[in-house]
Amino acid sequence: MPYAERRGAKWRVRWNTGKKHPENGKWLYDSQGGFDTRDDAIAYGLDRESDIRNDRYVSKRDGSLLMSEYCRTWPETQDVGHLRRRALKSMIRLYIEPRWGDLAVGEIRASAVRAWKMWLDDQPNIGEGYGREIFGTFSMMMDDAVEDGMRQSSPVQKKRRRGKYKKAKRERKKDMLIEDVHQLACNALTYWGFPGYVFILTMAFTGMRPAELYALRREYCPPNWPASDPLDDPEEEDREERHAEEMERYAGDDPMPAIRVQWQHQWKDGVLSLLPPKYMSRRALVVPPFLAELLELLLKSHDFDYVFPSINGGELAKANFTYSYWRKIADGQRERRGPVPGSGKGKGASRRWLPGWEPVKNWAGKRLYLLRHGHKEWVDEDVPIRIAVESRMGHEVAGVEGLYSNVTVGMERRIMAALQARWLRFVATLPEGWEPVSPTPLPVDLLEWMKSQVKAAEALTRGTGS
Structure with a gap:
């Protein structure tokens, strides 16, 4: 049974969470203040006890872990390849932790998540596909937080679509001749x-x-x-x-x-x-x-x-292939004499003559x-x-x-x-x-x-x- 106590002009209610301290074995209690009447406080406490009995309750202690700490530990729990792990850490470092790091996991609200999603969509440096990856990573983090008992539900709403319909953009392609x-x-x-x-x-x-x-x-x-x-x-x-x-x-x-x-x-x-x-x-x-x-x-x-x-006889993967090779091959090249990218510097650099060529039809910029x-x-x-x-x-x-x-x-x-x-x-x-x-x-x-x-x-x- 919850009990209420007066705190100044307001009332506070405390209730037993059903959990014991791992060291001293004493019962752990949660509390909530700011109620105008004792009855309101008791009613709130009874609702929480109902959540506890029906396994719906998330203790304030469980949801108090800061997102900054969760962002540090969560990627290590994912059974993915090293490239995917690196991508997850990059998205968390650049976009998720800067927005949510100062909040506790249990404090994140659905309305704030929707606003952040709109912000991601409006960023000129975040493509549509990359934006979906960032938001999908955050959604997985919130799903795991629910499974770990840090939240009662995810703040990411998946079952209903809000706002105007946006047709997915697709890259315009032509037949490959x-x-x-x-x-x-x-x-x-x-x-x-x-x-x-x-x-x-x-x-x-x-x-x-x-x-x-x-x-x-x-x-x-x-x-x-x-x-x-x-x-x-x-x-x-x-x-x-x-x-x-x-x-x-x-x-x-x-x-x-x-x-x-x-x-x-x-x-x-x-x-x-x-x-x-x-x-x-x-x-x-x-x-x-x-x-x-x-x-x-x-x-x-x-x-x-x-x-x-490669041009200098080494591993091709060590070159920036898109910049040093592909763009020159597809976009055209003016006649030149001088070092070839990827061939070294100084006296050992290749200084062969390169004739010019026109951009390849349908491939310039592709x-x-x-x-x-x-x-x-x-x-x-x-x-x-x-x-x-x-x-x-x-x-x-x-x-x-x-x-x-x-x-x-x-x-x-x-x-x-x-x-x-x-x-x-x-x-x-x-x-x-x-x-x-x-x-x-x-x-x-x-x-x-x-x-x-x-x-x-x-x-x-x-x-x-x-």
Whole structure:
């Protein structure tokens, strides 16, 4: 039974929380003041005791933890990868703790949360997607606070939508033309060298993520793989069984050239590290024969551990690829003489001549990642089998469809043939003098190789009667 006592002109009520002090074993009490009458105070105390009996009550002590402390400890309770943990800590440090850090967890009100959400939406430096991530992180923190007994309910209202409807903004995209892709590859050849030419074509014809391309090692690339697979990942429990299946599938009587996506390059604790691909999406990707030939030529041209060395011959992931490579390749380049970004400084810096080139149609200002999007569009168009396309992109198909479906050898052969045919149809249209200007000698005779591709295109045309 709660009891009330007068405090000046007002009344205060105290009630037993049903919990005991962990050290001395005495009952713990909560209180609330500011009531005009004794009856009002007693009624409030009775309501709290009802909450206690029905397991709805959150003690003031339980909800008194400051958000600043909760922001420090909460990320460590999340079972996520290091990149996601780093993103959570960044959003908390930049946006959540500055707004809520001085309040107790139990003091946060729904109206204040709605006002903060509107503030996030109005910030010019916070994109729509990033804003959703920030608010989603805060929502998870409040849900966990409820489970930990620091709040009775979350202040984030999820079941009803308020305010005017806003249509989600989507990036405007155009069809990915193979003519544009090849021009990007030629620009990369001029600026970066032969590795750049093959890099662009590999991303466009496999849909690999950039970090997966940065970390592509020789042993996971045709013609070496799958025979060269080191099987050295201790977290992959079924690697022996997986390797046996891949030897039969990709190196058997009728082999298919394929890349094994085993790692991605990411920075972890300040160290460039090999980590599993996003969503643990290790996979094998069949590649069209022309690309397998280019990859073999590239591997013969250098002895670096990774397939795509940077301009200065080091790990590509150590460069700011978007700024130092991609923007120059896609947005155009004026003729210049001087150091090449990423090639060092002082006497050892590269000062090769770079000819100018125009921006690539439909790609100036666009993201590198759209090459991956474009690859999916190509495969969707040529081989519209959802399980094959999504598996190739490193996605899982949910539900019964994903459970019952499987990527067959026939599906992979259709993808390989469709990509090869797309390339050969393009090669047949190449005009005289298509060759890009290279400021340094190429390690391969690209012109002679392209002539062989033209012959293959002519043979395909004769074979189809078109």
